[in-house]
Amino acid sequence: MQEIKLLALDIDGTLIADMGMNVAPRDMDAIERARAAGVYVTIATGRILETAKRWIHALRIDIPVIICNGADIRDEEKSWFRDSIPKDATRDIMAAYRGTGQKRYIFSDNKIYCTRDDYYQVLFDKWQQGEEAVFPVVIRDTEEEMYRAMYTDAEKVLVWSPSTELEPELREIARTFAGKYNIVRGEARNVEFNKLGVSKGSGLKKLAELLRVPPEQVMAVGDGGNDVEMLRAAGVGVAMENAMEEAKDAADYITADVRECGVAQAIDRFVFGK
Numbered sequence: 712m713q714e715i716k717l718l719a720l721d722i723d724g725t726l727i728a729d730m731g732m733n734v735a736p737r738d739m740d741a742i743e744r745a746r747a748a749g750v751y752v753t754i755a756t757g758r759i760l761e762t763a764k765r766w767i768h769a770l771r772i773d774i775p776v777i778i779c780n781g782a783d784i785r786d787e788e789k790s791w792f793r794d795s796i797p798k799d800a801t802r803d804i805m806a807a808y809r810g811t812g813q814k815r816y817i818f819s820d821n822k823i824y825c826t827r828d829d830y831y832q833v834l835f836d837k838w839q840q841g842e843e844a845v846f847p848v849v850i851r852d853t854e855e856e857m858y859r860a861m862y863t864d865a866e867k868v869l870v871w872s873p874s875t876e877l878e879p880e881l882r883e884i885a886r887t888f889a890g891k892y893n894i895v896r897g898e899a900r901n902v903e904f905n906k907l908g909v910s911k912g913s914g915l916k917k918l919a920e921l922l923r924v925p926p927e928q929v930m931a932v933g934d935g936g937n938d939v940e941m942l943r944a945a946g947v948g949v950a951m952e953n954a955m956e957e958a959k960d961a962a963d964y965i966t967a968d969v970r971e972c973g974v975a976q977a978i979d980r981f982v983f984g985k
Contacts, residue, residue: 713946715982717924718745719755719777719915720974721933721941722766723897725951726754728969734769741975742770745982751922753777755911757867757897757937760785760821761847774922779818780895780905780937781914782866784921792917794909795819795864796892804868804892804904805854807884812877817857818867823848824857831873868904875900896936896955903937912940932977934958934969949977 720726720742726734734742746752752770755777756763764787767776775784775791784792801817808815814831817824827850835848851857872881878900885894885902893905911933919929931938931945934954942948942961950962951973959965964980967973979985 714928715745715750715930715947716928717751717753717919717922717930718742718978718982719753719911719918719929719931719941719945720770721911721935721938722754722756722758722763724934724953724969725932725938726766726969726974728953734766735972735975737972738974739770741972741978745978746771748982750982751924753918755781755915755931755933755938755941757869757903757935759818759823759847759866760787775918777911777914777918779866780893780897780903780909781911781917781941782818782905782909784914784918791921792914793866794906794913795866796868796904796906798858798861798864801865801868801904802854802858804870804888807887808870809854811880811884812873813881813884814871814873816869816871817861817865818869819861819865820863821847824861825850826854826857827852831871833873834871866905869897870902870904872900895939896957898935899955910940911938912942912944915941915944930977930981932966932974947981949973949981 753776757780775786814829849860872878895903897903927946929945930947931941932949934951936957938958939961948962949964949966950958952968966977
């Protein structure tokens with residue numbers, strides 16, 4: 712059995728089943744045992760840092776985390792690696808979905824930017840973690856006002872379908888940008904645009920190099936389309952039973968469902984050989 716020295720965990724659908732949930736005690740125990748055994752533990756998420764902090768703190772992560780699908784590798788003090796889409800380049804994506812009913816969001820420097828027309832409470836509830844949390848969404852009346860509020864480039868553009876009827880158009884428009892951006896589905900009803908070549912997989916490789924951990928000693932666990940490159944990059948790629956098919960196809964092993972503590976089962980199998 713190969714030794715695991717770095718463990719990267721997705722959040723949504725991997726550590727938690729639904730927004731606002733806590734990590735299951737069994738999963739927490741397995742993560743703590745892995746850390747005590749000398750394994751570096753981090754998260755790899757499509758979220759910005761602000762909306763991931765709850766789980767960073769809960770898991771007591773003390774190394775850089777991979778956020779915005781690998782566009783930023785950072786701790787709470789500074790960014791170690793950042794690979795962004797030029798601010799003005801995001802205008803083409805925003806324009807392509809304008810007037811389609813899809814909800815459009817730009818992730819930039821630990822904030823999420825949108826117009827008032829793109830307000831969508833379901834996502835905002837997901838991004839606002841707890842009553843005392845900072846709400847990281849900047850809302851403006853028009854796109855031009857939104858762009859004036861942004862003062863740096865974008866880590867990611869997220870487009871979300873509020874209804875299943877809009878999903879075919881969501882994907883059809885995304886295909887027109889093939890070869891220009893790294894395009895993935897974090898969930899069935901969204902598409903996520905990163906700079907070409909940027910993914911959770913590229914972020915995981917950079918973090919492993921920073922920590923001087925060889926690829927074969929890296930384990931990654933995820934469930935979404937945005938986890939595919941990470942599962943391929945890891946020495947051991949583990950998909951959840953509830954994962955999207957493309958994630959399962961990319962994995963070396965399929966563990967139990969998130970509600971059945973699949974993370975703990977994977978750690979016991981590959982870190983401890985149980």
